[in-house]
Amino acid sequence: LGLISFFTVVNDEVHAWTIPRGSLSPQAGGAVHGDIERGFIRAEVMRYEDLIALGDEQKVKAAGKLMVKGKDAEIFDGDVIHFLFKV
Numbered sequence: 001l002g003l004i005s006f007f008t009v010v011n012d013e014v015h016a017w018t019i020p021r022g023s024l025s026p027q028a029g030g031a032v033h034g035d036i037e038r039g040f041i042r043a044e045v046m047r048y049e050d051l052i053a054l055g056d057e058q059k060v061k062a063a064g065k066l067m068v069k070g071k072d073a074e075i076f077d078g079d080v081i082h083f084l085f086k087v
Contacts, residue, residue, distance in 0.1 A: 048078035
């Protein structure tokens with residue numbers, strides 16, 4: 001089908017989003033809300049595997065595994081993303 005899933009987390013709520021394989025960061029943000037795509041600044045991305053192995057977001061950051069991706073970065077299956085945007 002050529003689709004992948006990524007995750008967003010807000011407080012204690014996790015949501016999975018499906019996008020076409022090869023989508024870039026702004027398009028992934030647009031799957032969540034059009035304002036994110038229009039005002040995209042950057043995406044803070046963790047690999048699902050790193051989050052599970054290390055236990056929480058703070059440990060992922062401490063291990064240096066949090067990636068900051070710009071507008072030209074591809075999103076991969078299982079990415080956990082925090083979008084920064086301004087409209």
